[in-house]
Amino acid sequence: MTKIEFQKACLEAGIQLNEEQMNQFVKYMQLLVEWNEKMNLTAITQEEEVWEKHFYDSIMPFSNIDFETMCDIGSGAGFPGIPVKIAFPHVHMTLVEPLQKRCRFLNEVKTQLNLSNLDILNVRAEDLAKEKRECFEVVSARAVAKLSILLELCVPLVKMNHTMVALKGKNGHEELLNAQKAIDILGVELIDEEKFMIEEDATRINLYFKKVKHTPSRLPCRGEMPVHLPARHLPKARRLSRKGSLAHPHFFDRRGPFLWQRKNSRRSQNACWS
Secondary structure, eight states: OOHHHHHHHHHHHHOOOOOHHHHHHHHHHHHHHHHHSSSSOOOOOHHHHHHIIIHHHHHHGGGGGSSSSEEEEOOOOTTTTOOOOOOTTTSSSEEOOOHHHHHHHHHHHHHHHOOSSEEEEOOOHHHHHHHSSSSSEEEESSSSSSSHHHHHEEEEEEEEEEEEEEEEEEHHHHHHHHHHHHHHHHHHEEEEEEEEEEEEEEOOOOOOEESSOOOOOOOOOOOOOOOOOOOGGHHHHHHHHHHHOOOOOOBBTTTSSSOOOOOOOOHHHHHHHH
């Protein structure tokens, strides 16, 4: 997809992009390619692929939604959040990214593109839910985790009677079938399952959920809790890590050679949604 084809495809979907917005997309692409040489942001850097697989693919799922606030969980290199912000400048966008180096990139994009009403938060989604619970009209995530975990991270942030959008690949329907328990507990219902092809070998499945009841306050589960283990117990800690806890010899605190071990890890949570 070329730049002209991208602009035409957006227009056909009811999204009219002016010259300033197109220049923002071009600048964003340049920054993406430049920073990708310094850190791992994306495997897609060819111009035509970026227009189609990053920009077009990010915008289309939101073309028929009326919203003023949006939160993008696990934004990474800014997809879908920044393309959506460029296409819909009136939206107050919040990007949530736990890695600080990627936040530096996102802040550089914000500055270079002169984007207003854009918040970039260097936090985990679990922690954000404590302060921003039910604050956003749309919450989305793209290629972050399997659907049951994705719902647990996103749904607590969604306002009542508003939308959570999961951008999934070809296995989206299978993940949906396996996430029924999470859907029931989290208080959402599926309102649409949209399937389309970008290329012959690239299937996209977008899942739209409406929040119909308040999410239990215990969700999402807490992320990391410190457990102090003496360094002499490293072999035992590594055995624990194979059972689903995160234990690594380089996670020390200032009080001495103690490990950070994750309780209620994501792997453990997978079991509760099975």
